[in-house]
Amino acid sequence: MHELFDDPRLTISGLLFEAHSGLIAKVEPAWNAHGLSGLDLNALMRLSRSPNRRLRMSDLATQTELSTSGVTRLVDRLAKAGLVERQLDPTDRRSAYAALTPAGIRRLEEVLPDYLAALETWLTGRLTPAQLDGLVTGLRIIRDATNPSATAIADPPPRS
Numbered sequence: 001m002h003e004l005f006d007d008p009r010l011t012i013s014g015l016l017f018e019a020h021s022g023l024i025a026k027v028e029p030a031w032n033a034h035g036l037s038g039l040d041l042n043a044l045m046r047l048s049r050s051p052n053r054r055l056r057m058s059d060l061a062t063q064t065e066l067s068t069s070g071v072t073r074l075v076d077r078l079a080k081a082g083l084v085e086r087q088l089d090p091t092d093r094r095s096a097y098a099a100l101t102p103a104g105i106r107r108l109e110e111v112l113p114d115y116l117a118a119l120e121t122w123l124t125g126r127l128t129p130a131q132l133d134g135l136v137t138g139l140r141i142i143r144d145a146t147n148p149s150a151t152a153i154a155d156p157p158p159r160s
Contacts, residue, residue, distance in 0.1 A: 033111075048104075078104070
């Protein structure tokens with residue numbers, strides 16, 4: 001029975017969860033310093049990497065793992081700050097888009113250098129290129145199996 005408690009699958013999942021929470025604690029100051037939450041930054045980045053810098057509200061909800069009402073509150077808050085705007089779909093009055101505004105682009109241009117520096121310090125810079133490639137490959141396999149809706153935005157090309 002004790003071998004159950006020593007199962008290496010518990011170790012790897014525990015390390016993944018601990019690394020995630022530790023990484024968030026280290027990079028959070030980068031977005032907080034620019035008046036954003038992690039959810040705000042996630043939404044703005046997803047919009048910035050989408051065609052025409054916009055997403056259907058339903059797609060943004062899926063990609064941020066929010067409910068319909070949750071994404072509505074998020075977009076309302078970002079719109080109030082002037083970072084996004086709602087755009088009605090002229091072909092389907094029931095649908096709306098969240099679109100990044102020029103102010104939203106500027107905010108991302110302000111926060112991303114600090115965020116990327118923190119990621120370099122606490123994530124990518126701690127691994128060799130081979131380790132990083134293996135991590136990216138493994139995470140994509142797990143992500144695609146467990147959270148296929150997250151693949152709606154094309155992944156960037158691998159690091160060379």
